[in-house]
Amino acid sequence: MPVYSMTGYASAQHSMAQAAPGQDLRPTSHGRLGLEIRSVNSRFLDLSFRLSEELRQHEPALRELLQGKLKRGKVEVRAGLEASQSDAVREPAARVLQRLASVQDTVRTWLPDARALSVADVIRLGATEDTSQADLGAPLQALAAKTLDDLLAAREREGARLAAMLLGHLKQLRELAQQASPLVPKLVEQQRARFLERWNEAMGLAEGTASPEAAQDRALTEATAFAIRIDVAEELTRLAAHIEEIERLIRKGGEVGKRLDFLIQELHREANTLGSKSAALELTRISVDMKVLIEQMREQVQNIE
Numbered sequence: 001m002p003v004y005s006m007t008g009y010a011s012a013q014h015s016m017a018q019a020a021p022g023q024d025l026r027p028t029s030h031g032r033l034g035l036e037i038r039s040v041n042s043r044f045l046d047l048s049f050r051l052s053e054e055l056r057q058h059e060p061a062l063r064e065l066l067q068g069k070l071k072r073g074k075v076e077v078r079a080g081l082e083a084s085q086s087d088a089v090r091e092p093a094a095r096v097l098q099r100l101a102s103v104q105d106t107v108r109t110w111l112p113d114a115r116a117l118s119v120a121d122v123i124r125l126g127a128t129e130d131t132s133q134a135d136l137g138a139p140l141q142a143l144a145a146k147t148l149d150d151l152l153a154a155r156e157r158e159g160a161r162l163a164a165m166l167l168g169h170l171k172q173l174r175e176l177a178q179q180a181s182p183l184v185p186k187l188v189e190q191q192r193a194r195f196l197e198r199w200n201e202a203m204g205l206a207e208g209t210a211s212p213e214a215a216q217d218r219a220l221t222e223a224t225a226f227a228i229r230i231d232v233a234e235e236l237t238r239l240a241a242h243i244e245e246i247e248r249l250i251r252k253g254g255e256v257g258k259r260l261d262f263l264i265q266e267l268h269r270e271a272n273t274l275g276s277k278s279a280a281l282e283l284t285r286i287s288v289d290m291k292v293l294i295e296q297m298r299e300q301v302q303n304i305e
Contacts, residue, residue, distance in 0.1 A: 001099075001253035004305040005158035006073035010150035011036035014143045016081070033081040033136070035143050037066075037151045041303045042074035052080035058140050065144055069152060071255050072305045079140065100125060140281050154305070162249050166260075169293045170243050173267070176293075177236050180274065180286045235277070239270045256305035264298045 013035045040162075047066055049059050064079060098124060108114050148211050250255040270295055275287030 002156045003159040003163040003250060003253045003256065004152070004155045005162055005303050006039060006155065006257070006305050007158055007303050008039045008151045008154035009037070010147045010154055010236055012143055012147045012150065014139055016139065022051060032082045033079070033139055033143060034082060035077070035140070035147050037147050038076045038078075039070075039151060039155065040071045044070060045072055046074040048074075048076050050076065054081055055079050055140060058137055061141060062144055063138070065141065065148065069148055072257060077144075079144075081136065085214075096125075097122070118285055125141060153250040159304065162304060163253075165300060166250055166297055169297050172242055172293055173212045174240070176286050176290050177239055180283060181236060183283050183286075191205065235270045235274050238273075239267065242267050242270065255305055257301065260301045262296075262305060264294060265300050266292045270300070 003233060012035055016031045022040060022188055044066065049062065051059060062079075066077070099207055104117055108116075110151060242263050246267075249259055249263075268291065271287055271290040274290070275284060277283075
């Protein structure tokens with residue numbers, strides 16, 4: 001399965017003068033139906049709708065459609081029906097004119113001072129009448145399904161880019177861990193030699209009151225304690241295990257964002273411990289480089305579904 005980003009955008013339009021595939025629209029339908037979907041990262045699925053008045057009744061169906069395809073992200077859906085220029089001055093149907101005339105007569109019977117309808121009023125009310133009778137549910141659902149597919153395709157493309165970036169960073173982390181592994185034995189041997197040298201100097205100052213064997217044993221004991229204090233074998237082992245698991249999840253794909261976020265935190269913990277145990281400038285540099293890479297990964301993982 002691919003890795004999906006939570007960031008994406010898609011939009012589509014449908015002319016109401018033409019029937020959608022497999023759908024029959026009434027001859028009175030007109031205008032252009034437009035819909036767009038924006039998505040950004042979020043811990044959960046957060047849907048919001050900005051629909052024009054004639055489309056608000058279809059929000060539950062749109063919500064159900066999106067919940068079936070999206071798992072996480074802050075998603076905003078905008079949809080509206082726009083009248084075309086030709087529709088703006090289209091002659092109202094005879095039945096509409098008859099109805100408006102009847103309503104006007106009724107109103108003026110009770111309210112003689114009421115203003116008569118103007119031509120602009122008739123055109124506007126006639127367009128409203130046609131729009132209200134148009135079946136918008138089917139074309140809106142078809143348009144939303146198409147736009148949602150486009151959004152998923154955009155999120156998949158962005159997810160592939162994020163996955164490639166993460167795999168590249170994991171490769172660099174593995175290389176840094178390989179550089180750190182041989183440093184600890186070298187540091188222990190250097191410290192052991194340093195302890196022996198210091199104890200030999202101390203013996204010379206003490207004019208032989210301590211035996212060479214005792215000095216050597218003490219130096220070895222100090223070196224052993226130092227080795228335990230700076231040993232990062234466990235950290236490197238856990239680091240390698242986390243890197244391997246992150247790679248497995250990325251290649252598996254699907255809804256892996258939350259698990260990746262947790263593993264990134266564990267990576268940072270091990271890199272931080274590695275730096276706190278550092279007894280050499282080179283090991284400190286490796287730890288800093290690791291934390292820079294991990295922080296970059298953390299920012300990108302926040303966008304993965």
